[in-house]
Amino acid sequence: MEKFSYKIINLQDLLTQVKELREKKYRLVSISCTQVEEKFELLYTFDLNLSLKHLKIIVAKDTPIPSLTCIYEGAFLLENEIQDQFGLSFAKLNIDYKGQLFYPEKNPLFLKNNK
Amino acid sequence: MPKTIIPFGPQHPVLPEPLHFSLTVEDEIVQEAIPGFGYVHRGLEKLCEIKDIHKMIQVVERVCGICSKIHALCYCEGIEQMMGVEVPPRAKYLRTIWSELHRMHSHLLWLGLFADSFGFESLFYHFWRIREKILDINEKTAGNRIIVSVNILGGVKRDLSTEDQKWILAELKEIENKLEEVKDTLFKDYTISKRTKGKGILSAEEALYLGAVGPVLRASGVAQDCRQLQYAAFSELDFEPVIAQEGDSFARMQVRYFELFQSIDLIRQALSKIPEGPISVKVKGYPEGENVFRVEQPRGEVFYYFKANGSKFLDRLRIRTPTFANVPALAKMLTGIELADVPVVILSIDPCISCTER
């Protein structure tokens, strides 16, 4: 198996970079969110013929993140999950559960200081 | 005809698990399907902050009871890769054998439930009777019927004796015969082809674009199987991904049925090549850094992301399970079909809700 490596990109470049990958027929595998102190790291993973490509963006809590749903329609579940668990917000989601995908009320349980 | 919204689930006779769909229906034809979740959500990824890396094996085994062994395999191989632990070859083979047994029991379970969804009760019972043989193998060799708990970091807990290996081969022969017996029924029966052919079609282009994985992707004609990544002992075994071209519910059944024979073949190959030697090595220290790992589950590719900080607790464990990836494709398949076909199409992706929500 290949070694894990990723590329850190700017928030503004995200959509253009992902669009390029889509044209090369990459498949969206996952978006993984990690809280590192006050910031959040989002790791986007793409796959083409069983080789992986990772992009990483680092955002603060209040910055709206552009949604991938205009490029990959199926990203709405992954993004809604992050919205639920970490309280981040995504702009222009095609199906927005407003933080109620998993919990009946808005309550980001995965935040580190929130027990 | 006005549009009507029909709630499907969470408590529905055909679904063993709570899954909710809001179906917008116009004149018996589904126009839009919006999934709803949260009835099984536990938040177990967060447990990695209070349970150490060894105890987390038991937690990830309980992400899903059906493919528990393969979750543990993915977790262990991922952590071992991070720490640079070399697992003894015998342990690799044993992991492969148990994971293929799990794939078989999961596929048989699904074939039964699928038969139940279109009302073929006797076929449902037939498949579940065959499945008991695999559970007996699990119980005898690993000590539990479903959650076998054999994996540890650095190897496996239990060994297979020569008598057990012989017994497994004999049982496999019997299972193979029983499966051959129903081949005609599955592919030639009028009811089955009427209920499944042409229902829930997904093209290869759409499947890739919506991120479908596993048998759903392979039934659309894309030959992608994560076992080709050669984790565990798969590098030394021969196999070709099973594919079908039509992309409908029938094709998905076909892929899963032939994967059963593939698994039988893989177990036979593994049992004939299994080397002697120790079954585990001692793991010292704790992992540091980031890693991703993926393996092929019965339902498709599972993706693990680890972030560790050198202490005995992981910083973050993220699990992207196969059904989670298949749900957008399912929502797409449901549009444009008749309301009466909804249960069949939902079951055709083999939904595992406890995986999806974790």
Added chain:
Amino acid sequence: MEYKFPPFLTTVLTNLLKRKSTRPYPYQKRAPYPEVRGILKNQVEKCIFCGSCSLKCPANCIEINKQEGTWQYKPYLCILCGNCEAACPVKCLTHTTDFPLPCLEKKEILLKGTPPKRKQDKK
């Protein structure tokens, strides 16, 4: 539609002539396999109250008091993983092959033994 013989009918009919596959459970009990993990038993006279089982338990179902020599086990929390059995240095913990039976209330098991004397105490 042209009539076709349903292929599963032959299987169903031959099944009628075969042996029953049902295990008549309450009347006839199947012998458990020797490797099965069932109820957890502690031979408390052998136990040294070292605490490794409670450390290794992923569900925190074992509590140990070293001074008083008590071993407290909550069967309703136990997930039968077998980690404690593997961790025990004196092999006093064993899983029997019988499965835990249904009960009307949640009970804890409290065993009392004599903790081994420390070296300073012996002097």
Added chain:
Amino acid sequence: MKFIKRLLLTGIKKSPWLLHFDCGSCNGCDIETLAVLTPVYDAERFGVINVGNPKHADIFLVTGTVNRKNQEILNNLYLQIPEPKVILAVGTCALSGGIFAEAPNVIGGVDKIIPVDIYIPGCPPKPEAILEGVLKSVELLEDKVKNGKI
């Protein structure tokens, strides 16, 4: 009146109907419960049928932990089952939360929301244990009918 009671008693003894609800289990207990109803363990020998409608059920079989979203559904189903009824909690998760007791979205065992009559420990319990529990619950049902005000 006595005659009706006796009729009810035989009815409930010979065919206790079962409602299965998965409330956040890992599927292990669910498939074991289903395995009990299929040929190898065949609970239909005792007249047990898995029904989808709570109003038809006598035995309520719950697997898994309770979380914030399904506690209402669990309570709803419980209220809809007519008396006399027996509640079975199957598996370690349903008893106490098991390994997930500390997870962020888990409230705990089933008995935090509804009263439980019989607990079946095990992770997952063997089909034999579930069958034993179902048989025990038939006895309890009988007691409830005998001592009830019907």
